[in-house]
Amino acid sequence: MLSREEMKTDKKTYTVNDELYQRFPVKNQAFAIVSTRDMGEPSYLGFLEKMHQRLAVRMEREDPGFSREENAQDLGANALNLLLGSYGFPNHQFLKWEPLIVPEPLTKHKTKKPPEELTEMVKKTATLYGSDLTGISALDEKWIYSKDMDKPFIITEKGKPKETEEAFYLPKTMNRAIVMGFLMDEPMISNSPELKASTATSFGYSRMGITAVSLAEYIRALGYQAIPSMNDTAMSIPLAVDAGLGQLGRHGLLITPEYGSNIRLAKVITDMPLDIDQPVDFGITEFCENCFLCADHCPSDAISRGEPTMETDYQTGNPGVSKWFVHAEECLKFWQDNGASCINCITVCPFTFGFESMQCFECERCAERDRGCILQNNTQFRVEHGFLKQDRWADRGEILPPRRRGL
Ligand code: SF4
Ligand code: SF4
Structure with missing residues (x-):
């Protein structure tokens, strides 16, 4: 079993072709492409309209998993997401780039402490506010969008x-991203692609918003700049890969x-001088080369069965980074036909619930690997550290939620 310390790697976690790679514009995301096509004008969340029309038909028909009560639970879970940040628009709603409630004098004087201490304070506070996993990366400009729906993100030398x-202006001095992971509710996720799984996603978004907004205010009250950010x-x-999550x-x-794949992500970008975390390698790339469970269970056939590649024809893909490209437009079209979002790829990923002996029939190559069965190693790690209960290899593991404090 690898410890977290042993998972750390100095190797580049991405292979990037700098000549091919360009920063990605939000208008090429599937949400924007499908929404703009549906609405006949630039839109980011317009795709929801078709999805909700379909949902109304399925509720009316009383399809299993699409009851009015289940829809009510989803709407309640989504309330804080929509109030705080609506999945994430820059400098919008509560995701403002300026302090919301912190008195101005506090924002003018920086708390002077060594980076090590500030890092510990920030991580503890992120956990207190609701983050289940927190890491810090240097903010690589490659991962900043080139443009929102209509305005560019311009990186400046300094300033606020x-x-x-x-345009949106981001100073280079804001060179740290605090990346936070939020565990989604099990057994709700197991119901994908029904409304219960959508509820787990919605609640994840609400928790992302609460935590990112709160952590940004905390950092501002210590005198530093902070941008709370969802999508x-x-x-x-x-950013999460760079931050070692x-x-x-x-x-x-x-x-x-x-937590395997069962996690949602938010971040706070800051100029606070924080120590960065190292990326990890616990064998996922090798494992995925031989596992096709997500592709097998994807109702829209959106997940690649090939090798990782740098090139893609998908408008929603960004060439220049070696990875498996997902046909995100097809994925979203399925959500619209289904009447609710889908997370089948998260639910069936064996890293979500851990190793079950039946999975050995799916995998034939573990003996070739230096590290033995990567999934069994990871399952032992999760059991040992209290993230999973697994009494018998023959059974599905039980995800143990962290004991959260605060929000
Ligand atoms: S969320 Fe999208 S990519 Fe994942 S299984 Fe569902 S349709 Fe496929
Ligand atoms: S199901 Fe999970 S482990 Fe298997 S190929 Fe997909 S992402 Fe990789």
Whole structure:
């Protein structure tokens, strides 16, 4: 069994072709492409309209998993997400780039402490506010969006983060990203693609918003700049990889040693001088090469069965980074036909619930690997550290939620 310390790697966690790679514009995300097509004008969340129309039909028909009560639970779970940040728009709603409640005199004087101490304070406070896993990365400019729906993100030498009529300005001095992971509720996720799984996702988003907004205010009260961010401003998954939270899987999502794929991500970008974490390698790339469970269970056939590649024809993909590209437009079209979002790829990923002996029939190559069965190693790690209860290899493990404090 690898400890977290032993998982740390000095190797580059991404292979990037700098000549090919360009920062990605938000308007090329599947949400924006499908929404803009549906609405006939630039839109980011317009795709929801078709999805909700379909949901109304399924509720009316009383399809299993699409009851009015289940929909009510989903709406309640989503309330704080929509109030705080609506999945994430830069400098919007409560995701403001300026202090919300912190008195101005406090923002003018920085708390002077060594980076090590500040890092510990920030991580403890992120946990207190609701983060289940926190890491810190240097903010790699590659992962900052080139443009929101209509305005560019311009990186400046110094100053404060700000928005004008023309652009969003991010100073280079804001060179740290505090990346936070939020465990989604089990057994709700097991019901994907029904409304219960959507509720787990919605609640994850609400918790992302509460925690990112709260942590940004905490940092501002210590005199530093902070940008709370959900899906906006910069890409959360590569930042999470850089921050050592986990590795990228075939399904295009993060896989963490502690919670597998069952995690949502938010971040706070700051100029606080924080120590950075090291990326980890616990064998996910090798494992995914031989595992196709997410692709097998994807109802829209959106997940690649090939090798990682730098190139893609998908408008939603960004060439220049070696990875498995996901046909995100097809994924979203399935959500619309289904009447609710889908997380099948998260639910079936064996790193979500840990090793079950039946899975050995799915895998034939573990003997070739230096590290033995990567999944069994990770399952032992989770059991040992209290993230999973696994009495018998024959049974599905039980995800043990962390004992949260605070929000
Ligand atoms: S969310 Fe569902 S449809 Fe989309 S890639 Fe994952 S399994 Fe496929
Ligand atoms: S289901 Fe298998 S191939 Fe897909 S991300 Fe999880 S481990 Fe990788």
